[in-house]
Amino acid sequence: MTYVIPSExxxxxxxxxxxxxxxxxxxxxxxxxxxxxxxxxxxxFAVTVTVNTGNPLLGALLFPAGFCMLYLLGFDLLxxxxxxxxxxxxxxxxxVTVRGMLRNWGLVFCGNFGGAFTxxxxxxxxxxxxxxxxPNEIGKTIGHIGEGRTLGYAEHGAGGMLTLFxxxxxxxxxxxxxxxxxxMSTSVSGKIMAMWMPIMIxxxxxxxHSIVNMFLFPAGLLLGGEFTIMDxxxxxxxxxxxxxxxxxxxxxxxxxxxTHHKTSPELSREVASEVRAVPAx
Numbered sequence: 001m002t003y004v005i006p007s008e009x010x011x012x013x014x015x016x017x018x019x020x021x022x023x024x025x026x027x028x029x030x031x032x033x034x035x036x037x038x039x040x041x042x043x044x045f046a047v048t049v050t051v052n053t054g055n056p057l058l059g060a061l062l063f064p065a066g067f068c069m070l071y072l073l074g075f076d077l078l079x080x081x082x083x084x085x086x087x088x089x090x091x092x093x094x095x096v097t098v099r100g101m102l103r104n105w106g107l108v109f110c111g112n113f114g115g116a117f118t119x120x121x122x123x124x125x126x127x128x129x130x131x132x133x134x135p136n137e138i139g140k141t142i143g144h145i146g147e148g149r150t151l152g153y154a155e156h157g158a159g160g161m162l163t164l165f166x167x168x169x170x171x172x173x174x175x176x177x178x179x180x181x182x183x184m185s186t187s188v189s190g191k192i193m194a195m196w197m198p199i200m201i202x203x204x205x206x207x208x209h210s211i212v213n214m215f216l217f218p219a220g221l222l223l224g225g226e227f228t229i230m231d232x233x234x235x236x237x238x239x240x241x242x243x244x245x246x247x248x249x250x251x252x253x254x255x256x257x258x259t260h261h262k263t264s265p266e267l268s269r270e271v272a273s274e275v276r277a278v279p280a281x
Contacts, residue, residue: 042066
C-alpha cells in the first residue's frame with residue numbers, strides 16, 4: 001500500500017515544518033533558490049506552450065511538471081513553508097519559536113526571489129537575443145501579463161485589491177493542497193499524481209502565486225512592460241504574499257491539524273444512538 005492515511009501525513013506535515021525551522025542558512029537558501037528557479041522555468045514553459053498553441057488549458061496541464069520536480073528534489077517554496085512551519089509552532093515542538101519561523105520565511109522568500117529573478121533575466125535575454133531586438137511573441141505576452149495583473153487591479157481600487165487578495169488566498173489553498181497531497185503516497189508516481197491536480201487548477205484559474213509572480217513581473221519589467229516596480233510591489237507581490245499565507249495556513253495547515261492530528265473524542269455509542277433516534281423536523 002502506497003497510500004498514507006491522514007493521521008500519519010498530518011504528523012509528517014508537522015515534522016517537516018519543524019525540520020525547516022532548524023535547517024541551516026546555507027541549505028535553506030540553496031533549496032529555496034532552486035525552487036524559485038524551477039517554478040519560474042515551469043511558468044516560462046507554460047507561457048510558451050500557451051503562446052505557441054493558443055490553448056491556455058494545455059499550458060496549465062503541463063505547468064505542474066515544474067512543481068513536481070522541485071518537490072521531489074526537496075526544494076522549498078514560500079507557499080509551502082507558510083503552511084508547514086507554523087504547525088510545528090502550534091504543536092509546541094521543542095525549540096520552535098516565532099523568531100525561528102520568521103527567519104525561515106525570510107530566507108525562503110529571498111532564495112525564491114533570487115531563483116525566479118535569475119530565470120527572468122535569462123528569459124529576457126533569450127526572447128530578445130540579448131536585447132538586440134524587440135521581444136518576440138512570448139516576451140510580449142509576459143510583459144502584458146505584468147501590466148494586466150498590476151494596473152488592471154489598480155483600476156478597480158479597493159475592489160481590485162480585494163480580488164487580488166482572494167485570488168492569492170485561493171492559490172495557496174490549492175498549492176498547499178498539492179504539497180500535502182504529495183505526503184499521501186510513498187511512491188513517486190503517487191506523489192506526482194496527487195500534486196498534479198491542485199497545481200493545474202490554480203494555474204488555469206489565474207490565481208496569484210507569489211513565487212510565479214517573482215518571475216513574471218521582473219521579466220515583464222525587463223521586457224518593457226508598462227508598469228513600475230512600485231506597481232508590482234503594491235498591486236501584486238505584497239498582497240499576494242499575505243493572501244498566500246492566509247490561504248495555505250487557514251484552509252490547509254490548520255484544518256488538517258485540527259481534524260487529523262488533534263482529533264476530538266468520538267461520541268459514545270449511547271449518545272450516537274440517541275442522536276440518530278431524534279426525528280428530523
